[in-house]
């Protein structure tokens with residue numbers, strides 16, 4: 001029996017009031033399970049008070065689903081502390097959307113594109129030559145830092161870059177592609193001090209595993225013409241959607257912070273709470289390292305987008321003009337005056353009045369909401385709903401756990417998916433165990449493993465969080 005919770009509801013979780021916008025047809029058990037995970041993750045008001053901190057508000061989005069140590073689809077406003085585990089380990093993970101000019105869906109049907117994508121993303125074909133200075137600039141100054149360094153003398157992928165366009169695209173980046181910080185965390189020194197010559201980067205520009213992806217799609221349906229025009233989209237436009245994070249940078253800062261909490265005091269501290277007043281050095285260090293990781297994630301998505309464009313350019317034998325629709329992270333903390341807004345798997349969705357400059361001025365913040373490789377992606381616009389913390393779901397969210405999906409979901413026919421290894425590859429003949437493992441991993445990502453996209457989007461439209469702009473039909477998905 002499925003008893004669905006109503007679209008908007010409030011619950012008491014570990015002594016905090018939580019407001020939820022719930023997916024359509026959400027089974028009550030699924031929602032309750034995610035709330036239980038949230039309860040075990042949230043420090044109680046008393047524990048927070050000992051550290052001079054308070055949680056001011058918590059919202060869950062309709063893609064809310066169980067996760068350890070914290071469920072996915074949570075926004076929390078905290079005063080006086082940062083709660084690092086509340087944004088998860090993939091700091092800066094987010095979505096990017098590009099539109100390609102002068103290309104139609106037909107152009108992407110060439111099977112050579114699949115080979116080219118596999119070559120560039122997985123077989124060492126991607127050539128991003130970065131120096132130690134470039135890497136330093138990325139971690140400290142984000143995407144503008146990288147662009148600043150790219151004036152001349154470039155080889156590989158970066159030599160193909162239209163630098164003026166890349167600078168102009170920064171207007172379409174959340175936070176203009178940079179989280180401010182004092183310097184790079186000493187833990188990242190090894191990455192920036194490799195050497196001073198241009199070297200192929202082994203880290204940035206890789207998709208990462210699991211649900212990270214690069215997907216080509218086609219605008220199928222335009223719901224808001226004015227906004228779509230501002231985004232440069234019309235029916236039939238070909239887009240690239242990128243979902244990726246900070247690879248191991250975020251993980252390293254999270255782990256290091258926890259370790260520093262453990263060793264910084266003789267008294268046992270609650271490692272979940274980094275108090276602004278009681279552990280000021282640790283607080284600054286986390287915020288700084290968080291910015292480094294988020295900056296790496298901005299650069300990573302930028303390079304992934306360029307790589308996708310390069311694959312198309314190679315099969316068509318010409319330069320492809322493109323511009324950015326939007327890029328925003330969904331796992332981050334933002335300091336806003338006294339409040340630290342934590343998002344774990346939730347997009348910022350500012351309303352029209354908060355977007356007073358740039359291409360989306362007086363329109364609202366673009367929200368990229370992917371469903372699955374079967375459902376594609378909705379481009380939405382934020383409505384700035386104050387009591388829902390100006391946020392939106394960041395995906396459809398899992399319906400089946402990874403374990404359930406391995407046996408219950410199926411990558412159906414008709415989906416064009418490219419992974420590091422082709423399960424039908426002749427090289428795998430006689431290795432049925434490996435082929436079965438590849439299939440099982442793909443099944444974790446099958447459309448059935450995720451909620452239907454509209455069951456997440458409709459309640460948010462009803463609750464006034466977002467409005468629809470354009471639906472993107474998936475054409476081809478590259479899965480890390």
Ligand code: 5GP
Nearest residue numbers: 211213345370371372373376395396397450
């Ligand atoms: P995250 O990993 O950030 O929590 O979730 C990202 C979201 O992306 C998931 O909730 C899911 O709805 C969506 N997603 C996962 N894989 C794919 C895919 O291959 N294509 C598209 N369009 N969406 C996906």
Ligand code: MN
Nearest residue numbers: 090093244245
């Ligand atoms: Mn991620």
Ligand code: MN
Nearest residue numbers: 093094243330
């Ligand atoms: Mn993500």
